[in-house]
Amino acid sequence: MPKAKLDQAFERVLTNGDKAFVPYIMAGDGGLEQLNKQIEFLASCGATAIEVGIPFSDPVADGPTIQAAGIRAMKNGVTLAGVLSTLQQTKNSRDIPIVVMTYINPIYAMGIDIFVEQCSHAGIDGLIIPDLPLEEEGLLTNQLSNHAIALIRLAALTSTPERISEITKRTEGFLYAVTVTGTTGARATFKTDLDQHLKALKEQCAVPVLAGFGVSTAEHVKQLTTHCDGVVVGSRIVDLLHQEEYEQIRALVAAAKLS
Numbered sequence: 066m067p068k069a070k071l072d073q074a075f076e077r078v079l080t081n082g083d084k085a086f087v088p089y090i091m092a093g094d095g096g097l098e099q100l101n102k103q104i105e106f107l108a109s110c111g112a113t114a115i116e117v118g119i120p121f122s123d124p125v126a127d128g129p130t131i132q133a134a135g136i137r138a139m140k141n142g143v144t145l146a147g148v149l150s151t152l153q154q155t156k157n158s159r160d161i162p163i164v165v166m167t168y169i170n171p172i173y174a175m176g177i178d179i180f181v182e183q184c185s186h187a188g189i190d191g192l193i194i195p196d197l198p199l200e201e202e203g204l205l206t207n208q209l210s211n212h213a214i215a216l217i218r219l220a221a222l223t224s225t226p227e228r229i230s231e232i233t234k235r236t237e238g239f240l241y242a243v244t245v246t247g248t249t250g251a252r253a254t255f256k257t258d259l260d261q262h263l264k265a266l267k268e269q270c271a272v273p274v275l276a277g278f279g280v281s282t283a284e285h286v287k288q289l290t291t292h293c294d295g296v297v298v299g300s301r302i303v304d305l306l307h308q309e310e311y312e313q314i315r316a317l318v319a320a321a322k323l324s
């Protein structure tokens with residue numbers, strides 16, 4: 066099988082000496098007709114891949130910024146099916162890999178087989194499902210591997226060493242190293258022993274390790290990427306897109322480039 070688009074994108078960035086930058090956007094914040102334009106803009110800023118969030122009424126891992134964006138999107142009538150069909154429109158013209166982030170409930174509501182089919186039609190490269198524990202992921206792992214869609218696992222700061230070892234073995238595409246305990250949202254600083262934690266994950270993991278949660282400044286990006294392969298930035302990007310601060314987004318993404 067040819068190398069997956071997600072793997073290729075990381076390889077390109079990392080062999081260049083740069084770090085990966087994966088912005089998160091809430092699909093339909095600003096209207097679903099903006100989604101493909103936002104993706105194109107972020108790609109033009111130098112993003113490695115885009116994490117596209119599906120609005121959901123009970124977003125247990127989301128902090129206030131992402132929750133507010135989800136509410137705006139739901140007011141626009143945005144659904145999982147609508148997001149996937151919008152992404153399908155640019156499947157053949159876009160180069161940048163797309164990772165869909167959704168809770169398990171909307172997947173269930175749509176039906177697992179239909180969901181995976183639709184993701185494949187839409188050219189989705191990976192999935193993040195934060196409330197799907199390792200023990201339950203057999204629900205969709207076979208279908209995903211048939212369609213070469215990566216299931217990106219998250220390692221929490223509170224995960225036990227045994228669990229971490231299972232997560233690092235199983236993860237596909239990249240490992241999402243959660244940097245804080247709690248929900249998403251910009252933070253001023255990180256735990257002092259985070260560097261050690263990221264280094265340990267990196268040693269165990271065969272795919273790139275990306276740090277996410279709380280990353281909101283160029284300094285954070287530089288600081289965290291000394292110990293891992295890149296960052297995921299959500300709340301800060303969601304805010305800046307909402308405020309139409311495009312130059313600030315460009316500067317933040319550029320912080321992951323070799324300098």
Ligand SMILES: O=P(O)(O)OC[C@@H](O)[C@@H](O)c1c[nH]c2ccccc12
Pocket residue numbers: 089116118126127131166195248249250251277278279280297298299300301
């Ligand atoms: O917003 P932050 O703190 O930059 O964190 C990234 C995050 O928003 C994004 O990856 C995400 C949004 N919702 C999630 C739920 C679970 C895991 C991750 C996410």
